[in-house]
Amino acid sequence: MRDILRSEWIKLMSIRSTPSTLAVAAFICLAGGLAATASDVASWPAMTTVQRTAVDPVQDSILGAAVAQIAFGVFGVLAVTSEYASGTIRTSVAAVPERRRLMAGKATVTGGVALVFATLLVAGSFFLGQAVLSQRSLQAGLSTPGALRSVLYAGCYSAVVALIGYGLGLLLHHTAAAITALVAVIFLIPQISQTLPGTWADRIGEYLPYNAARSATSTHRVPHTLTPTWSLLVCAAYALVPTLAGIWLIERRDT
Amino acid sequence: MIEIRNLSKRFGPVLAVDGLTFEVTPGRITGFLGPNGAGKSTTMRLILGLDAPTAGTAAIAGRPYRELRDPLREVGALLDAGAVHGGRTAVAHLRWIAAGNRISPTRVAEVLDAVGIATAAGRRIRTYSLGMRQRLGIAAALLGDPGVLMFDEPVNGLDPEGVRWLRVLLRGLADEGRTVLLSSHLMSEMAQVADHLVIVGRGRLLADTPLTELLAAAGGDVLVRTPEPPRLADLLTGSGSGSGATVDRLPDSTLAVQGLSAERIADLAAEHGVRIHQLTSRHATLEDAYMELTADHAEFHAGGVATTTDCGTERSDA
Numbered sequence: 001m002r003d004i005l006r007s008e009w010i011k012l013m014s015i016r017s018t019p020s021t022l023a024v025a026a027f028i029c030l031a032g033g034l035a036a037t038a039s040d041v042a043s044w045p046a047m048t049t050v051q052r053t054a055v056d057p058v059q060d061s062i063l064g065a066a067v068a069q070i071a072f073g074v075f076g077v078l079a080v081t082s083e084y085a086s087g088t089i090r091t092s093v094a095a096v097p098e099r100r101r102l103m104a105g106k107a108t109v110t111g112g113v114a115l116v117f118a119t120l121l122v123a124g125s126f127f128l129g130q131a132v133l134s135q136r137s138l139q140a141g142l143s144t145p146g147a148l149r150s151v152l153y154a155g156c157y158s159a160v161v162a163l164i165g166y167g168l169g170l171l172l173h174h175t176a177a178a179i180t181a182l183v184a185v186i187f188l189i190p191q192i193s194q195t196l197p198g199t200w201a202d203r204i205g206e207y208l209p210y211n212a213a214r215s216a217t218s219t220h221r222v223p224h225t226l227t228p229t230w231s232l233l234v235c236a237a238y239a240l241v242p243t244l245a246g247i248w249l250i251e252r253r254d255t
Numbered sequence: 256m257i258e259i260r261n262l263s264k265r266f267g268p269v270l271a272v273d274g275l276t277f278e279v280t281p282g283r284i285t286g287f288l289g290p291n292g293a294g295k296s297t298t299m300r301l302i303l304g305l306d307a308p309t310a311g312t313a314a315i316a317g318r319p320y321r322e323l324r325d326p327l328r329e330v331g332a333l334l335d336a337g338a339v340h341g342g343r344t345a346v347a348h349l350r351w352i353a354a355g356n357r358i359s360p361t362r363v364a365e366v367l368d369a370v371g372i373a374t375a376a377g378r379r380i381r382t383y384s385l386g387m388r389q390r391l392g393i394a395a396a397l398l399g400d401p402g403v404l405m406f407d408e409p410v411n412g413l414d415p416e417g418v419r420w421l422r423v424l425l426r427g428l429a430d431e432g433r434t435v436l437l438s439s440h441l442m443s444e445m446a447q448v449a450d451h452l453v454i455v456g457r458g459r460l461l462a463d464t465p466l467t468e469l470l471a472a473a474g475g476d477v478l479v480r481t482p483e484p485p486r487l488a489d490l491l492t493g494s495g496s497g498s499g500a501t502v503d504r505l506p507d508s509t510l511a512v513q514g515l516s517a518e519r520i521a522d523l524a525a526e527h528g529v530r531i532h533q534l535t536s537r538h539a540t541l542e543d544a545y546m547e548l549t550a551d552h553a554e555f556h557a558g559g560v561a562t563t564t565d566c567g568t569e570r571s572d573a
Contacts, residue, residue: 007355014347015340087338090305091395094332095355097304097321254306 004096004105011092012109017078025071025158026121032064033125037132044136057140058147058219061129065122065154066213069161072114073182076165079110081175090255099250107166107243114162119155126151146219153216153232160232161186163239164209170246185238186210209235256281256434257302257403261311263458264297271297273458274311279436281402284429286449286466287438290549294458295438296334299405303332315403327356331396332405336388336412341381345372345391348380349398358399366394371420385412393421403434410444422448446541456549466541473544476513477520480533484508487529491515508532 012018037060044052083089096102130139142148164185168178190210194201202224205211215225216232225231257279264272272294279285289295300306302313304320315323315330323329339348349363367373370390375383380391389412396404410418425448429435439445445452452469454462462469481487488502488510500514512520517536524531
């Protein structure tokens, strides 16, 4: 397995889409956190007391991660669809005929790179945001209740979205189809579910990745969501289902 | 050694490979010939375990490809030189392949040097010509120093110098005792490089024979220039010769004789005092032999589809 991991690492690091998608993720994440915290600082004097208590220094500093997740998803999609688009999948399968090990190795490297990069990025975003907020002494620290968990779970969640992208790529093979499905799962289905009648919107909403992510990355309990840890596990299931289906199919389809 | 046993592959209604059985043995270059759509590439994909056979087996040294540990150390293949990620450098492309099969990174530099693209190794593959991509594909096949090598149309895009280089390379690999399977549409190229031929048509085996035997079986003729063409023609076709040879009159007092060797013609002429000015044996080319063998099997030859449809209509009328 170590040989496969090394091979997949070289593969992932030698295509341009890796640095470009990660750079986009970094830009969105840092810019989002900066904008939100700068806005807090700027509007603070004019805020009412109620508005002031609603300011969440932890959540605002890592707000960009909620948008940057899509870049991590695209990163995961491209890690596998780039092989199908170029035809190198056949070389990969010839080199490692056990497709399950090949794809498990690729998932490990893709998810691992996303996890490390996203965690560092969210942590960087957190500290940058706190530096901005310190102008009005609004800053939190990692010891603030829920802060460390929010930062770590936001990193984990980004890696999970990368793996959702990976699984969809493995299932659909085509970059455009997989990215469309990714956007649908992350952003569109939560929107549509809001139109469901009665309590259904909330009951189903708990299990949708968008709301689960809000729960996982908040310092306080968000209404109508699962606990942060359960939310993260639900998100992991979203990654696992298409990945397992894709691996099941690649054993049966001709390459 | 590659062993194919009753191998079949069906794609929907099309039987691309239909009960193929043959062996590719070490120490010689085996040419894999057949019209477009004959099933050559599919057979190679089945050998590599990329496609699953509908029936039958393909084995490398007695084992199916999927059971090989570090398969690239046993089998090297170039199926499609275009199946590379254009954004990678050649060196990165070979390094990831090497890493997965525990092949030393120093081997990457060796094969890049061996195929003559070492100076372009750091360039993105997108900037490569088709010939350079073929060389890179050959480098990838050689990476694991395998005992079995398969090349699908490796000559495509190579310049004349490259074609000659490849010929020497393939001969060297076979002389080292490796098993070499080579497909090509270029008959003259195949005639120069192959020792043995496996010819397929519509997924079926048409011939599995040494090149020399195929050419001999396809026959040839003998050109005879004589100042007395009618007399010699009578002599060769007459009951006296006992040969049943056929003779065509060509211009310039020349006869084209089929069914008699040059030696026999000379002997007969001498016995009967017929003068001969020139005697030339002509061998059938591989192209002649191949066309004869595959005439009924070409999937896409001109007008073929319409003819088949007509036959079908006639048959239903009858």
